[in-house]
Amino acid sequence: MEQRVDRVEQRQDRLEDIVATMGELLIETREMVVEMRRENRQTRRIWIAIARKQELFDDDEFQDVFGDE
Known part of the structure; x- marks a missing residue:
């Protein structure tokens, strides 16, 4: 009994x-x-800046792709 206990x-x-x-x-985890989300936001901002700089989209297309950024 003690062994079982x-x-x-x-x-x-x-x-x-x-x-x-x-x-x-x-x-x-x-x-x-949290860190991955932060990095994703930074990456998104970079791509938005590149898209604006390169004028890859007109205003309507930009809004469709990136929303209110």
């Missing part, structure tokens, strides 16, 4: 470790997603 406690400890690790991974 020990095994259950070991499993519980492992599960707690897994949950803690998953929490850390979720935080890291969220930070990466």
Whole structure:
């Protein structure tokens, strides 16, 4: 009976470790997603600036492609 209790406690400890690790991974993933979104916004701004500079679109086309940027 005592061995069984020990095994259950070991499993519980492992599960707690897994949950803690998953929490850390979720935080890291969220930070990466935030950074990727920031980089995507910067890239979009660059492409908008290039499109304006090169006059690739007239005003109506620009609005269709880029919205209110």
